[in-house]
Amino acid sequence: MHIELIAVGQKMPDWVNHGFADYAARFSGDLSLGLSEIPLQKRGSASQLAAAQQKEAAQIKTALQGSDRIITLDIPGREYTSEALAARLQHWQENSRRIALIIGGPEGITAEIKALADESWSLGKLTLPHPLVRIIVAEALYRAWSINRNHPYHRA
Numbered sequence: 001m002h003i004e005l006i007a008v009g010q011k012m013p014d015w016v017n018h019g020f021a022d023y024a025a026r027f028s029g030d031l032s033l034g035l036s037e038i039p040l041q042k043r044g045s046a047s048q049l050a051a052a053q054q055k056e057a058a059q060i061k062t063a064l065q066g067s068d069r070i071i072t073l074d075i076p077g078r079e080y081t082s083e084a085l086a087a088r089l090q091h092w093q094e095n096s097r098r099i100a101l102i103i104g105g106p107e108g109i110t111a112e113i114k115a116l117a118d119e120s121w122s123l124g125k126l127t128l129p130h131p132l133v134r135i136i137v138a139e140a141l142y143r144a145w146s147i148n149r150n151h152p153y154h155r156a
Contacts, residue, residue, distance in 0.1 A: 001031055001093045005137060006063045008038045008056050008105035009130050016131040023138035030093065031145055033138060036063045040105055049107070057110040060102060068100040070117045072109050073133065077120030085140060086147035103133055 005020075024033040038059045041052030064070065069092060080088060092099055102109060102117070114120070123136060146153040 003099040006036045007103040010037045019135040069096040072117045072120045074120045077122035086144040089144040
């Protein structure tokens with residue numbers, strides 16, 4: 001199965017790119033993790049903000065594939081322990097060919113994209129910087145995968 005992280009924002013600092021790439025490279029065989037970056041649109045007045053969000057939503061929709069299980073990363077979503085995420089990951093692997101995890105822009109995910117989602121995952125009630133979320137998600141998925149494979153990473 002493939003998981004594609006679709007994230008609004010480009011030109012991340014090197015530490016973000018290296019951190020995400022490090023975790024993505026750790027998966028083998030039955031799971032892969034990729035990244036699709038959506039350009040952050042210019043924000044200014046309220047009318048520009050709405051237009052920017054709509055353009056980003058259109059680009060997110062373009063990055064989706066027809067058979068994707070769509071999961072938004074959003075504060076009101078479901079929170080998981082590492083073990084619960086491992087169980088959920090196992091379910092996804094058994095029932096999906098590709099997962100699309102969506103990180104929205106600074107204002108979050110539009111209602112249009114939320115309506116497309118099969119489910120929503122929350123990393124907690126804290127507002128986290130979008131670059132850091134990429135690494136947290138990659139690590140959480142790798143930890144869940146390692147639990148399912150009885151890999152020593154989780155116990156370290």
